[in-house]
Amino acid sequence: MDDGAAHGGQHQESKQCAVAQVGRPVGCVHRDPEEATSGERVGIDGVARMPAPRPRVLLIAELCNPDWVSVPLEGWSLYRALAEVADVHLVTHVRNRENILKQGVQEGSQFTALDSTPVEKPLDKVGEVLRGKTGVGWTTATALSALPYYYFEEVLWRRFGPRIEAGEFDLVHRYTPISPTTPSTLAARCKKAGVPFVMGPLNGGLPWPKGFGGARRREKEWLSYIRDVYKLMPFYKSTRENASAIITGSRATRGQVSGQWQGKTVYVPENAIDTRRFGTEKSEGPVELPLRVAFVGRFVPYKGMAMLMEAAAPLIREGKVVLEYIGDGQEMANLRAQAAREGIESGVTFAGWVKHQELQGRLAKNHIFGFPSVREFGGAVVCEAMALGLVPIVMDYGGPGEIVSPATGFAIQMGTPEEIVLRVREVLTKLAADPSVIRPMGERARERIFKYFTWRAKAEQVLEVYRWVKGERGQPDWGMPLAD
Structure with a gap:
């Protein structure tokens, strides 16, 4: 294999422990998870801590469904993992309600389902025309989804705005949609209320590589040619200026964040596995040809x-x-x-x-x-x-x-x-x-x-971001990409 065929010099030397980069908190020691003493919690950075009070989190995951795949399943998986380390109230779309209820999550006390379908249905029909019915044209679909999402957040603020302003939540975290092209009307409102607003992991906007124009056209990625127009959308700048933390799920997405906002970014890869669903089996035994x-x-x-x-x-x-x-x-x-x-x-x-x-x-x-x-x-x-x-x-x-x-x-x-x-x-x-x-x-x-890539590990990483925006630790940095 030639020198460029595998990972090489592009990879930055990863920092082994975020706490070591910013100063280890008093009372923290490095320890393996199985060596933690009673009451200690060992984070992904290998540091054992006596647990701080669980943060009260309003988690926004418009796409969140245990029975679907892709981003909706990611929304559900991170919610369940975060619920183990924080007091989380989930806000999602009504389309997810029945499947979430089947998982035993209590409506009202643990999650709220909001209905924004009156605005969505007409745009769904437009999307079908532009994309065809072949399941391609991701950029087009993402652009159209931003419009009804504005309405979803308006419904959310009417319902939860007074509770946010009253200090009922320590922070607001918008998880899905994950696209960096979808702004939020909530960031400025949360900042005005004195409540940190966290968004991400954001992921998307990976440029089409040279030499694949044919694939790009067959994918019906017409809007990808003018994708940066999203930066002119209402609330794009406001979202980034008023967010307390922007979690980016890839190097490409991190690179899209303008210099003035780089200081509030944290790299946490988007994907993970649910160990209850996957990883219980293993490829093993002698490897023989073929x-x-x-x-x-x-x-x-x-x-x-x-x-x-x-x-x-x-x-x-x-x-x-x-x-x-x-x-x-x-x-x-x-x-x-x-x-x-x-x-x-x-x-x-x-x-x-x-x-x-x-x-x-x-x-x-x-x-x-x-x-x-x-x-x-x-x-x-x-x-x-x-x-x-x-x-x-x-x-x-x-x-x-x-x-x-x-x-x-x-x-x-x-x-x-x-x-x-x-x-x-x-x-x-x-x-x-x-x-x-x-x-x-x-x-x-x-x-x-x-x-690194289980939902529990992901929740531990996000929890450290929460601690950062609450002023309990320095800015996390696990390297980009994560080291072995």
């Missing part, structure tokens, strides 16, 4: 499925690799045709969509997770694969490149489609030549996820 390589996701142009197949094709013909695609989408017919052209149909499996509760069992039968997506904001599926002990092959661009470290997988340097194919093929060829490296690397990948 190597089993899996892809999971929507079959849309930017995910890189065709590049993965092209990279693996010679090895499939030699009997050294088999490839499994889990998912479906608009590119299915093209992928099947590509497998036929390459003469590798016997070495490529199309599993279709697999229920999430069954995914880890299926995925754990593989050795490698091939995911050369060229424009991936987060990459939750990479966390899930690594939690099972699979060795990831991803692009060093966007979320996946910040999840995978040099010791836990392969982050491929961005390039033209042809260059990416050659770099992925080189990695696969080396792994096929020496499969003995796969299990140790997969074990390190699994350890990294369980250290």
Whole structure:
């Protein structure tokens, strides 16, 4: 593999302990979680503390649903994790109400569901026309969702404004929407009330890499050409000026924050796994040829499925690799045709969509997770694969490149489609030549996820941000990206 094929000099040396950077609070000692004495809480920074009073948090997660996937599931997962370390009242959309109630969360005392559908429905119809019905055009969908979200926050302020002003909450945290393009009307109101306003982790706005204009057009990403117009939206500047903390979920999103607001940013990666749902199984046993390589996701142009197949094709013909695609989408017919052209149909499996509760069992039968997506904001599926002990092959661009470290997988340097194919093929060829490296690397990948990328770990990170805005500690800094 060439020098640029894996993580290298782009990665800043990570700071090992946030507390060490800002001065360790009195009464704190470094301790492993299992060594904590009675009453102590060990945070992600490895510091044991006697617990401070639990912060009273109004958590805004308009997208929050335990039965959905993607951002709604993220909203739910962080809420449940934060509820273990803080006194949290969740405010969400009425569309999520029934599924949240099924989880035993008490309406009124623990969560409130607000209805903003009168404004949403007309815009949903506009969105269908602009995006088509193929599930693409993320930038367009995000732009349209900002308008009804203004109304959602107005409804929220009518309901909770007096309680915020009365000091019933120590802080207000807007978690979802996660897009940095969606402003908030609440930041200025909270500042006026003397209540800290936290937003994030924000993630999005990853530029399209050069050489992928065709994929960009097939994704119907028309608005991505003028995406920076969002900075002219009402409340964009006010949101950032009045926020007490801006949590950014990626290096790209951190880079979008103007210099005057960089001092209030904290880096916390967006994605994590729910250990109650994922990670209970493990890819294990001897690794023998053919190597089993899996892809999971929507079959849309930017995910890189065709590049993965092209990279693996010679090895499939030699009997050294088999490839499994889990998912479906608009590119299915093209992928099947590509497998036929390459003469590798016997070495490529199309599993279709697999229920999430069954995914880890299926995925754990593989050795490698091939995911050369060229424009991936987060990459939750990479966390899930690594939690099972699979060795990831991803692009060093966007979320996946910040999840995978040099010791836990392969982050491929961005390039033209042809260059990416050659770099992925080189990695696969080396792994096929020496499969003995796969299990140790997969074990390190699994350890990294369980250290930094569980929802409990995420809640501990966010809790430190809460302590910062409340004046209880210095500004957290765990490095960007997180060190092993």
